[in-house]
Amino acid sequence: MSSLYLDETLDLAALAPGTELRLTGDEARHAVTVARVRPGERISIGDGRGVVVRGQVVATESRELTLLADEVLVEERPEVSITLVQALAKGDRDELAVQAATELGVDTVVPWAAARSVSRWEGPKAEKGRARWASIVREAVKQSIRSWLPEVAPVATTAQLPARLEGVRMLLLDPTATTPLSELRPDGRDLALVVGPEGGISPEELAKLTSAGAEPVRLGASVLRTSTAGPAAIAVLNAALGRW
Missing domain, CATH: 2.40.240.20 (Hypothetical PUA domain-like; domain 1)
Incomplete structure (x- = not known):
């Protein structure tokens, strides 16, 4: 190849x-x-x-x-796009998630400053971090030989997410949710996967996002790291959307 x-x-x-x-x-x-x-x-x-x-x-x-x-x-854009809302995480765990998600076909990446994120992008560091993720996305596109280069959006707070994702079906990855992601039935709307940091999504954030229309879903019985949860969920969605 x-x-x-x-x-x-x-x-x-x-x-x-x-x-x-x-x-x-x-x-x-x-x-x-x-x-x-x-x-x-x-x-x-x-x-x-x-x-x-x-x-x-x-x-x-x-x-x-x-x-x-x-x-x-x-190659035309997919009819239903997939956005990864990836919480900032310590070390390189968030970067690993972004890299794998790109190889698996994500269309947009939104860095998320979650309440329990250890890493913080503030001031000049916000654009530096976004540029770093954009570079990772670009290299992953080249490695996987994709025709579309995903956008990396500016970092968002929890309060900003509903407006950023207006009209998009938000799927909140939560290991305590009762609905398996594998049972999801696409309805034509674009999809956004919201993935929390190492400490998980706080109860307050769960309440805010669900009140804004987010649907809590789980991947399985085990609890995945923040670096693997998003990519695993994208693989499930690829099958549901007929991409695979």
Whole structure:
């Protein structure tokens, strides 16, 4: 399988097989000097907006490569999108969740400053943290060769979540819930999975979110870490939505 390189500035939708495509800048530099891509190898180039071009490399320079396209693949956005609302967590547990969720097909990621989050994004740290997650998402898209690059939204508080997710069906992952996620029946609305931090979602947050329309659901009898709960739930939803 060929490697995927991303350049969001490219307009690939109008590209036809048999034409040449130039990749420049840092992405080309990484391909040529780090990954050591050489003429004759097959790679893929995506724009992060649903188009992936595949073909053979015909020329390379230090910060540029030229691809002869033989396939132009266009993927429409899914009819029902999946948003991961991931609580900030200590260490790299939240980053592991975001990485795996991206590989599994999440469409949007919302960092959540939950009441029990040990990690805090405040002031300049808020944008730095969002940018860090966006970089993780981008690399996960390339690794999994996805055509769409998920958005990483600014960090949200519990009070901000209902407005951020207006019109979206909120699914609150709660190990004490009585409804299994596997019994969920999609109703056409976009979906948002709300995943708490290591200490779980506080009773006050549960009350606020459920009063705003969130549905508490559980994955199974065991209690999963914050790093695995979201990705596991996305896998269940992929099956329910017919993505898998």
